Amino acid sequence: MDEEIYKQNILDHYKHPHNKGIFSPCSIKQDGKNVSCGDSLVLYLNIGNGVVEDVSFEGDGCAISQAAASMLTDKVKGMSVENIKLLTPGDIYTMLGITISPGRTKCALLAYGTLCTAIKNYEKLLDH
Amino acid sequence: MHNTFEHIKKDFPVLKDNTFAYLDTAATSQTPQSVIDAISDYYTNYRASIHRGLYPVAEKATQEYEKARERVAEFIHAGTDEVIFTAGATASSNMLVYALENTFDLQEGDEIVISITEHHASIVPLQEFARRKKLVMKYIPLANNFELDYNKAAELITERTKIVSVMLASNVLGTIHDISKIVALGHKVGAIVISDATAAVGHIPVDVHHLGVDFLYFSGHKICGPTGIGVLYGKKERLNSLYPGFFGGSMIDVVEKDRATWADDISRFEAGTSNIAGVIGLAAAVTYLEDIGGTKAIHSIVADLVEYAMQELKKIEGLTVYVEADVRKNTGIVSFTIDGIHPHDIAQIAGQNNVAIxxxxxxxxxxxxxxxxxxxxxxxxxxxxxxxxxxRLILSLQKAVKTFK
Known part of the structure; x- marks a missing residue:
């Protein structure tokens, strides 16, 4: 039998997500989608002096994608944009603490991918 | 000839493991040993290109290929000059749409009417056609009980309608559509009527002439055949005037430097070297389905299973089905959701228990x-x-509900 992926911490984050909700105005709002299984996510970030001061998300999807969003928003709150840019998919797997099968990587990395796009778009905004 | 379906799993190498509950045939079916043997026989004993070689194995390959066409044609009650082998339903659909675009001079504002239940294989090629030619796409909605709204269909199909495409059965709801009714509506206004029969062939008897469609297509891999093989049926009168949609070797008559003419038989729709092993494997699959009792018997056994599944699913708290509940009109599909558990998590927990959905x-x-x-x-x-x-699925669902409680 495979290792249990629905560990208590994953289920806790799924059922009682942290940082869930909308806030506006915000520095950047970013949509993310995993069309293969219908997960959706919107990230809201407030960034000041190069640091994520506040972050929240709205979303609908499987336990893995939503727990990852909950955990990742916890992780990046107070983090500098420069450090966020150093995050890798491996950090996300470590954060989740479960083995992610190839079929679930898109779920596990939805929040991460959305965050990367948000940061890129934020930096583009700054350049203008 | 098998008298019962009880020992049928033994025909399928993958299903010999009785801890494996394979409930994902609508994605792809499993392969019986006889199909594997037929494919292996071609590769082992008479691999050659067809329609050309003047040596014994090439003649044998050609014979088997054309015999396969006869078997498959018979299976859907078509003529051998009405069955085109393709790479699958998606290839059939794309090739057909290009062929229609090459044949008919559709004008901006002409309409295509399809059903809301269509698979992307049917929707997207037509949508792209509509984009290129500025055609209008209209959707026949659902009525109650997950059937199509045939009254709305009658309103939507008008003199402006040039193409109607409605799948024979839904791969999500299981509903078998009344294609004859759609054909009558389409033909009344002179439209071409297409049916994606991928979720229906091999599950219910399909008779193309009885249905009356101009074109119909399906994949081999959902009816115990190999992957990468499919069929496009075209009514003879339609095919006679249809310009090809896919070009290359084998389908030509004469090629000059700046133009070409097309073969005058069905080969003008089979460009390139066909998936010969796939065709032979598909014919073996059709033979297998008939040997075990045919599609009528298959549908009856599946209907009993759907009925049982519907009854057992009632045991699961918070479960909603999206399904054609009349099992005689369902091809064997039960879609569902469970409150508070994403479908992906349901499938994962089932998968951990070796149940494939x-x-x-x-x-x-x-x-x-x-x-x-x-x-x-x-x-x-x-x-x-x-x-x-x-x-086994019910046990997994109970486990999922417990996990997410």
Whole structure:
């Protein structure tokens, strides 16, 4: 039998997500989608002096994608944009603490991918 | 000839493991040993290109290929000059749409009417055609009980309608559509009527002449055949005047430096070297389905399983089915959701228990959106399934509910 992926911490984050909700105005709002299984996510970030001061998300999807969003928003709150840019998919797997099968990587990395796009778009905004 | 379906799993190498409950035939079916043997026989004993070689194995390969065409044609009650082998339903659909575009001079504002239940294989090629030619796409909605709204269909199909495309059965809801009714509406206004029969062929008897469609297509891999093989049926009168949609070797008459002419038989729609082993494997699959009792018997056994599944699913708290509930009108599909558990998580927990189901939009995003969902979990049943497979799924669902409580 495979290792249990629905560990208590994953289920806790799924059922009682942290940082869930909308806030506006915000520095950047970013949509993310995993069309293969219908997960959706919107990230809201407030960034000041190069640091994520506040972050929240709205979303609908499987336990893995939503727990990852909950955990990742916890992780990046107070983090500098420069450090966020150093995050890798491996950090996300470590954060989740479960083995992610190839079929679930898109779920596990939805929040991460959305965050990367948000940061890129934020930096583009700054350049203008 | 098998008298019962009880020992049928033994014909399928993958299903010999009785801890494996395979409930994902709507994604792809399993392969019986006879099909594997037929493919292996071609590669082992008479591999050659068809229609050309003047040596014994090439003649044998050509004979087997054309015999396969006869078998498959017979299976859907078509003529041998009406059956085109393709790479699958998606290839059939794309090639057909290009051929129609090459044949008919459709004008801006002309309409295509399809059903909301269509698979992306049917929707997207037509949508691209509509984009290129500025055509209008209209969708026949659902009525109650997950059937199509045929009254709305009658309103939508008008003199402006040039193409109507409605699948024979839904791969999400299991519903078998009344294609004859759609054909009558389409032909009354002179439209071409197409049916994607991928979710129906091999599950229910299909008679193309009885249905009356101009074109119909399906994949081999959902009816126990190999992957990468499919069929495009075209009514003879339609094919006679149809310009090809795919070009290259084998399909030509004469090629000059700046132009070419086309073969005058069905080969003008089979460009390049065909998937010969696939064609032979598909014919072996059709032979297998008939040997075990044919599609009528298959549908009856599957209907019993659907009935059983529907009854057992009632045991699961918070479960909603999206399904054609009249089992005689269902090809063997039960889509469902469970409150508070995403379909992907349901499928994962089932998978951990060696129960194969599918979660997602099933390549029918407009339908899933129409249902107000982002995904469903789907069990799909075939003649090699048993009540025990359903029971194993139910146990997994109970486990999922417990996990997420």
């Amino acid at each position: 599918r979660a997602g939009h099933h390549c029918a995003m407009p339908l899933i959106e129409e249902l107000g969902l982002s995904a469903t979990a789907r069990m799909s049943l075939y003649f090699y399934n048993t009540k025990n497979d359903v029971d």
